[in-house]
Amino acid sequence: MGTTVSIIVPAWNEERRIGATLEALHRIRGESASPLWTELIVVDDGSTDKTADEAARWATVVIEHTRRLGKGAALRSGWTRASGDVVLFVDADLEHSAVHLAGLLEPVLNGDADMAIARFSAPSARGGFGIVKRFAGGGIFKLTGLRFEAPLSGQRAVRSQLLRQVGRLPEGFGIEVGLTIDAARLGYRICEIPLPLHHRETGKSLPGFWHRGNQLLAVGKTMLYRWMRPVP
Numbered sequence: 689m690g691t692t693v694s695i696i697v698p699a700w701n702e703e704r705r706i707g708a709t710l711e712a713l714h715r716i717r718g719e720s721a722s723p724l725w726t727e728l729i730v731v732d733d734g735s736t737d738k739t740a741d742e743a744a745r746w747a748t749v750v751i752e753h754t755r756r757l758g759k760g761a762a763l764r765s766g767w768t769r770a771s772g773d774v775v776l777f778v779d780a781d782l783e784h785s786a787v788h789l790a791g792l793l794e795p796v797l798n799g800d801a802d803m804a805i806a807r808f809s810a811p812s813a814r815g816g817f818g819i820v821k822r823f824a825g826g827g828i829f830k831l832t833g834l835r836f837e838a839p840l841s842g843q844r845a846v847r848s849q850l851l852r853q854v855g856r857l858p859e860g861f862g863i864e865v866g867l868t869i870d871a872a873r874l875g876y877r878i879c880e881i882p883l884p885l886h887h888r889e890t891g892k893s894l895p896g897f898w899h900r901g902n903q904l905l906a907v908g909k910t911m912l913y914r915w916m917r918p919v920p
Contacts, residue, residue, distance in 0.1 A: 691797055693725040694772030697747075698762035698842075699780035703737040705888070706730070710746035712786035713778065724790060727772055730780075731762040739780075759842075760863035767851050775851060779842045781888045788883045789843065795879055796845045802876035803850060805836065805868075806843035806883045820904045824865050827911040832872040838880055840864055840903075850876050855917070861903040862910030869914050 695713060699706050710728065718724045730743035734756035743750045751765050767775050774796050778786060795801040824839040842864055854870035857863050871878055 690722070691774060692727075692772040693774045693776055693793060693797075694727040694729060694767075694770035695725050695776045695778055696763060696766030696770060697728070697730045697743075697778045697780050698733060698759050698766065699730055699735065699739050699743065700733045700756060700759075700762075701735045701737050701739060702780040703735070703739045703742050705783050706739055706780040707742045707745065708783040709778065709780055709786045710743065712782070712784050713789070714746060715787050716790045724793065725772070725776065727770060729766045729769055731766045733757060733759070733762040758858075758860035760857055760861075760866075761859040763863060764857065764859075767848070770848070773848055775846050775848055777842055777844045777846070779887055782843075782885055783887075785884065785886045788885060791883055792843060792845045792881050795881065796847060800877070801879040802847045803867075803871050803878045804845045805838055805841050805878065805880045806885055807838040807880045808841065808883070808885050808887075820907060823904060824907050824911075827907070828865060828868055828872075831869050831911065831914055834872050834878070836868065836878075836880060839868060840907075843883075843885065846871075847876075850874070856913075858906060858910050858913075860906040862906035865907050866910045866914065869911070 716724055728747045729749045730747040731751045732740040734753045740750055740752050776793060792804050792806050795804045821840055825836055828839050829835050850871055853874055854867060857866045
């Protein structure tokens with residue numbers, strides 16, 4: 689049997705978008721005799737809408753948190769349940785652009801990388817100022833010597849072996865940064881793949897600034913923890 693792939697989709701109040709995202713993932717699954725992926729796990733992180741009901745139409749498994757625990761906690765709930773040799777993390781708001789994620793799996797399935805990170809198309813003028821992205825990228829460089837253009841991207845194809853070896857990962861928005869730092873320090877091969885993906889942008893609004901403020905704090909705490917504890 690070939691390499692198996694589990695997809696994990698963390699979601700919070702995404703009833704309007706998750707259906708299109710999961711439908712797109714089914715479109716890339718391929719023939720039943722040799723599917724691209726074998727398991728689709730959605731983790732509903734305490735949603736107050738019908739996210740779980742919408743996910744149940746498409747997912748192999750729906751895990752429901754009784755309250756919101758954070759993106760990192762949702763991903764952890766998913767990958768501890770996953771059985772695949774490779775895990776593909778997918779944000780719930782990609783909608784139909786998720787059909788391009790087959791390209792993210794290629795370098796990992798071909799043995800050219802241990803973790804592949806999707807690099808999005810350039811953000812629109814409605815997006816933020818890129819402060820958190822630059823902060824995260826600079827911190828990763830100082831701690832690993834490696835530069836990444838998409839340090840915050842949640843779309844990642846990762847070998848399960850890597851996930852079993854990384855250190856303590858945060859429960860919130862710092863998980864991508866922590867995963868990148870730990871993987872690099874352990875000597876795993878990481879690459880970035882440009883893909884025409886699109887997702888909801890928080891924009892230059894009060895909720896957007898609030899979101900990025902929480903994200904900045906989470907990323908800062910993650911990097912401080914790894915600076916104080918160099919080895920995963």
